[in-house]
Amino acid sequence: MTPPHRAPTISGRITRMNLLVSGSVLILAVLAFFSYDMLSFRQSLITNLRSEAQIIGANSVSALMFDDPSSAAATLQGLNRSPDVISAVLTKQDGSVFATYGPPDETDLTAKHVLPPNENEHHWLNGRRLLLAHRIMFEGSPQGVVYISARLTEIGQRARHYLVIAGLILLFCMLAALLISAFSRRLIAQPIASLAETARSISREHDYSVRATESSDSVEMSVLTQAFNEMLQQIQQSEAALRQSRDELEQRVEERTAELSAANRELEAFSYTVAHDLRGPLDSIAGIGYLLSNTSTPLDQNSREMLHRLQDSTKNMATLIDDLLNFARASTTPVRRDRADLSDMAQKIAADLQRSDPTRQVDFQIAALPPIEADAALVRIALDNLLRNAWKYTSHHARACIEFGAKLLDGRTVYFVRDDGAGFDASRVGEIFQPFHRLHSKAQFAGTGVGLATVQRILARHGGEIWAEGAVEKGATFYFTFPPASSSS
């Protein structure tokens, strides 16, 4: 978020821009003024020399005409009042020198420059000298030529003056540019920098209630600040709306959950009550059936048959009610933490099962496992369901093996109950723990479809997990775990 170190600042740019603009304008202006001045100065010098030449010419006409070089020299001597004029030469019409003025080494003016016969005036500029030639006319006829040479030192002097003045102004401009940029820093860069600082602090603190202070320095800045503040306000509003709707949603979920669990509890209480209340009449029916089958009065074949079916149905219903009661209890009773010796429980259940049908040849392999901390009553129901399941689904096999054990998987203890019975269709494994869902028909294996659902409920209430593996006629394995933290302590 921090800007790169070498990035130029706005005020620096403004300073440089000011310097560039003022400097180039000044240089151009000085050049323009200088060249104009030089031009006009040269022009005025030429004009001055021309009038000098005209005066000299007019005053030396008679001298030329009547061959009086001394008079011409006297006239030329008048040039000494012009300090710029170095030398002058008066030539006759045939080009011969008639009179001279100035130091001898400066009077060879006609050596290099001669006024062309078809011109009446001409000037030459060479280095530090301006040479002007003027033809002397009298009564329409030429009488001679006057050459005047002037020094141009003043032009150099002027150039130096210009240079000094331009330098001074440039210095002044730089100072002015620095002042202006210091001023503009306050005017332009400062509000932008403070706005940038505000934006940075907001993005760091996530505090959208901060507002940038509005500056009245420029329209653009105040528009920018206003837009920034409006944006902040919108963010703040949308954030508040978001928070509110999230809170509302949470509250609604809580309410719904509470409602749902209340309804669930009511339903469970209701089903428990129903199951419990059904138990009484069913016991009566079973009792009456027992009395009927043991009366001294012999029953005919048909009646005996019907009585037998009644007793079967009664037993089935009793099992169903027991399962339902277990299921309800697994859901509602609070989980207590005490010692549960799973191996001992499994041994007892296995013994019970073998006692119920001694004809079956089932090999129980029960590992000796350390006791765990869990609700013993509930764990017993779960283990009973699993072993009874295994017992049931191996009933079609002449010999069977049912195994209970544990192994370490990814650092946690996984218990398992394995059989080599009918197994199940692995693709339908998801349905296996749902209440009243059965993978086998009632004709194949008797059952209520509540057992595995009860087991899952019990493990869930302990904070554990259960899953199953299996294949048709390849047996089934049920794995389950208890949370390690609670079990170790």
Next chain:
Amino acid sequence: MLTARIHFVARIRALSAVLLFSSVLPASAVNPNAANQPSESDVEAVYLFDFGKFVRWPAAADQGVLRICVAGSQTFAAALQKTVANENIGGRPLDVRLMMHPADEAGCAILFIESTEHAHVDELLQAVATRPTLTVSDMPDFLSRGGMIQFQVVEKHVRFSVDLNAVNRAHLTMSSELLKVALSVKGRLQEGGAQ
């Protein structure tokens, strides 16, 4: 292409040659004896003509043909005639007349008396005394005789002296420019006569 360029260059050269020639021509025409030293009388003839440019005649006499009369030799008159041919002074055409007799003075704006006419000087000056006639001569005592301009040869240069009193008497006005180059000037410039 090459031949065309050569042709062009040749033409340029021819043209510049013509220009050079034509530019040289007037200079030599104005001063025909630039090469060899002009004779004294040639210079005097030119000066005589040039004096006319520095002298103003009274209004009545300042019109028509400006006549220069020569009292002297036919040779000088011819030389003067040659000098002033096709010239004019202030728009006045020039005319040279050889005087045979002092009575011929009528209409002479300038009268030149050659030193050979020494004997007739007084007579001639007397004849033009009341006329606006500029009198010039190369005889040594001309000014003392009442003449206006007198030629003198100084170091092989033809110079002249002026008697302004005589000029003033004739109601002529002489430019100070002329007086400036005079060898000597007698008398004073008349009021308003300066140029």
